[in-house]
Amino acid sequence: MTHAIRVQNLNKTFGTRQVLHDLALDVAPGSMVALIGASGSGKSTLLRHLAGLATGDRQVGGEIQMLGQQMQKDGVLNRNVRRLRSDIGYIFQQFNLVGRLSVLKNVLLGRLGRMSRVRGALGMFNKEEVNNALQALERVGLLEYAYRRASTLSGGQQQRVAIARALCQKAEIILADEPIASLDPESARKVMETLADINKRDGKTVIVTLHQVDYAVRYCRHAVALKGGKKYFDGPIGGLSNDFLSDLYGSEIGTALLFGEQDVKKPEARDPARLVLAAA
Numbered sequence: 694m695t696h697a698i699r700v701q702n703l704n705k706t707f708g709t710r711q712v713l714h715d716l717a718l719d720v721a722p723g724s725m726v727a728l729i730g731a732s733g734s735g736k737s738t739l740l741r742h743l744a745g746l747a748t749g750d751r752q753v754g755g756e757i758q759m760l761g762q763q764m765q766k767d768g769v770l771n772r773n774v775r776r777l778r779s780d781i782g783y784i785f786q787q788f789n790l791v792g793r794l795s796v797l798k799n800v801l802l803g804r805l806g807r808m809s810r811v812r813g814a815l816g817m818f819n820k821e822e823v824n825n826a827l828q829a830l831e832r833v834g835l836l837e838y839a840y841r842r843a844s845t846l847s848g849g850q851q852q853r854v855a856i857a858r859a860l861c862q863k864a865e866i867i868l869a870d871e872p873i874a875s876l877d878p879e880s881a882r883k884v885m886e887t888l889a890d891i892n893k894r895d896g897k898t899v900i901v902t903l904h905q906v907d908y909a910v911r912y913c914r915h916a917v918a919l920k921g922g923k924k925y926f927d928g929p930i931g932g933l934s935n936d937f938l939s940d941l942y943g944s945e946i947g948t949a950l951l952f953g954e955q956d957v958k959k960p961e962a963r964d965p966a967r968l969v970l971a972a973a
């Protein structure tokens with residue numbers, strides 16, 4: 694398989710407003726891609742289309758293939774979308790855990806797309822599935838929390854539970870939509886390291902939308918930038934320059950956007966070009 698993700702001519706209009714324009718994107722298997730761009734540039738909308746959670750415009754919506762299978766074409770989802778979705782893990786900014794359930798049960802929910810609806814509805818997980826879920830929790834460093842209510846964990850821990858859920862799901866592609874936006878710098882670092890580790894050791898394809906470019910530079914090898922719903926950059930992370938970023942973010946540019954708190958105290962770390970060079 695040449696592409697884990699292939700997008701051709703994707704168009705999306707909400708009401709009278711077109712928010713994605715003829716978007717094309719190829720992502721090689723095993724890539725770790727930062728999806729960047731100013732607020733409203735279409736990052737979340739693109740990710741939701743990749744996951745089959747949204748459809749392009751009727752007749753002119755273009756085509757999305759995931760893992761070599763057609764996910765949607767001209768605004769119509771493939772009829773096997775449930776099976777396709779089971780290969781895609783989706784990480785939300787607000788974790789999307791069921792707070793009243795245990796951490797372990799939340800991780801096991803990742804299996805639902807791969808089991809019969811009856812067994813899933815009854816929550817009948819077998820020993821192997823439970824062992825896999827425990828292994829996923831161990832992997833993200835949260836095994837000791839397995840039997841705690843999910844709502845009692847910190848935001849960063851809950852996000853790592855969400856990643857464990859994607860691991861338990863055995864997703865081949867992980868789409869993470871601003872997974873660190875609501876986290877403190879230390880929790881954000883752990884979440885990004887966990888995603889990078891899964892990419893590196895397991896070879897999973899990871900696409901992560903990020904507001905802070907320094908995290909993109911530190912953890913991703915490739916960047917795709919959107920501006921006004923169009924692809925504006927698609928290449929190695931080292932290709933992002935100061936001028937390009939100023940142009941991309943316009944008036945949004947600033948310390949809070951481009952740099953995590955850990956760098957705010959270090960003026961010498963504020964130059965994106967430096968960060969890019971350091972990561973190269």
Ligand SMILES: Nc1ncnc2c1ncn2[C@@H]1O[C@H](COP(=O)(O)OP(=O)(O)OP(=O)(O)O)[C@@H](O)[C@H]1O
Nearest residue numbers: 707708712730731732733734735736737738739904
């Ligand atoms: N369900 C919807 N109905 C109408 N407009 C929408 C809908 N979802 C997104 N939009 C619009 O589409 C555009 C792109 O939104 P999107 O959330 O994809 O941007 P984003 O780059 O992810 O922004 P942010 O970084 O702020 O999350 C915005 O103008 C947004 O208002």
